[in-house]
Amino acid sequence: MRIAVYAGTFDPVTNGHLDVIHRSVRLFDKVIVAVARDNYKNTLFTLEERVDLIRAVLDGDDHVEIELFQGLLIDYCKKKKASTIIRGLRVVSDFEYEMQMALMNKKLHPDIETTFLMTDQKYSFLSSKIIKQVAQFGGCVKGLVPEEVSLALAKKFGIRQQD
Template identity: 55%
Template sequence: MGKAIYPGSFDPITNGHLDIIERAAKIFDEVIVVVLPNVSKNNLFTLEERVNLIKTVTKKFSNVSIDSYSGLLVDYANKNNITNIVKGLRAVSDFEYEFQMALMNKKLNPEVETVFLMTSNNNSYLSSSIVKEVVKYGGCISDLVPPEVEKEMIKRYT
């Protein structure tokens, strides 16, 4: 089914993100996880650190690669001849925002399609922000993020 981009800030990557990556990898021939900066967020990890963590935890997927980009996602898609964007949805509030983004991407490039994947039930509450909050106050995140990510997060907060 061709290539797809799965974009996000991934600060940090969670088991919810990995669930979407795994499911997208079953649908598309190739999935490129594109790590984007988000200046409106207080990042825990640098862009390079996020890319390296994602490479580590996605090694098992033969058709998944990792890249980073600063700019409009649709420009990345155009430069790389990709017409599919994968977005994960947890709640109605996610849909409203992502729907607007999908429509804007479609306006900027009518060839681009956005595919929405609903989160698995066990990840519906999970976000990078929540994970950072829990670990900051000493809570257990072992079932929320991959072990490699948990280790790095604990280092940051101790």
Template identity: 55%
Template sequence: MVTTAVAPGSFDPVTNGHLDIIERSTKIFDKVIVAVLINRNKTPLFNIEERVALLRDSFRDYPNVEVDSFDGLLIDYVRSKDAQVIVRGLRAVTDFEYEMQTTSINRKMDEQIETFFMMTNNQYSYLSSSIVKEVAKNKGDVTGLVPAHVQKALKQKYNLI
């Protein structure tokens, strides 16, 4: 049986912390679907097509990674993909509290789907998309925080090129 995992997120933009979790997931699961959430409650810097394209570029050399987007409940999306696992990265205790709540409701809706928590690499424990955007917007150097193609996209978004 092929084990399929879904790694969901907003990825606005994708960071090296996200990449770390997803890359490590590819060694554990047969297939990893990186699922970009369309969150109507937020105004993202990058639109859905741009976020999907940045992720596809990031994982072009990974044959077991698929990049997709979804709207609605994560658990419904996971079921629609016949996936068995949700992969979530944890940076700190505050992440755990939120993730525990989300995992509990997902488990209530479908107890056949497991959530797999992965601790982020220590070098990315402080990293978030919000911090990256703040640094980039203020002309700070985001080298080492995001891949080079994302750094270029940030510069273009903030008219720094």
């Protein structure tokens, strides 16, 4: 069985993330969406909220599992018997950091590959950070995040949902 891990903070999950997940499922037998416990970002959503949002939008996909992980991603991949780490790329500037991480992971465990997937160009400008900034000031994020996320953002910021 070909198992891949797609890890991140997913604060919140965007349609760009979902694009990478859905395309990964076509390449691998199982994709584990691994939500990082340890991160150096100030998150808007709690760990539980992030996991719940991902579960809500991916419910029913038998090829996707959602789990928490902590520590080194490469150790988590070994534990899960994953052969591949999936990394989404939006723009060229993402590549430098992602390449460094891929090379370090290769050094730590040579048998685990990193596969880079470019997100669909319609999501290439998206980041969770931008989504949060727009939502915080009442901007419309429709079509950029799943409806469940849009509602959760509005609730978090105490903003009435716009059409």
